Amino acid sequence: MNGLASSPMGTMYVRALYDYDADDRTSLSFRQGDIIQVITQLESGWWDGIIRGVRGWFPSNYCELIAQPGDVAAQPARMSDTHTQPHAR
Template identity: 45%
Template sequence: MFPGFSLPACSIVADSPAPPPPPPPEEIPMFDESPPPPPPPPVDYEEEDGAVVQYNDPYADGDPQWAPTNYIEKVVAIYDYAKDKDDELSFMEGAIIYVVKKNDDGWFEGVCNGVTGLFPGNYVESIMHYAD
């Protein structure tokens, strides 16, 4: 460093006294915590027929004319299926199918758009809970 100038390795020189400790918690001023104002009263709006939005929900609609009167379950196709045999049913993803019979081999018999046929049961899922 500088010749003839040395500082002891462990001494600390304080130029000013240490700051006072923070006040105890009970001395800290609290902000005025008044409750928020109550919400405004609800406004009664008159419903107009033009304000109602109408939309077509195939899951909520009543059964179409081609639907069987007795069926086990109403399902929706989650995959496309193209029939391999004449007794099978072809459909696109999203198609509504009315199941009239469930075979032990995992194939179902159902009606879709007025056409009856067999299809794999793992290509559909139930939508009966939507119709309630």
């Protein structure tokens, strides 16, 4: 095996759960909530993808799978307010 896997069912998309700032020219930067089209998956967890016309490698554990880019409206990418907001007294 060559360490590569790809999506046999057609185009695959992920939604970023966190911000990621690339540290080199081959990596892909993104922000929480961004939708990335996945091109190649490595068994190491680094995936090759495209966002806004830019292609690069990114850590798959920063993302969650979604069915299609249009599913973003149906599944908001925000955490529960109890985890992101201080409690009122």
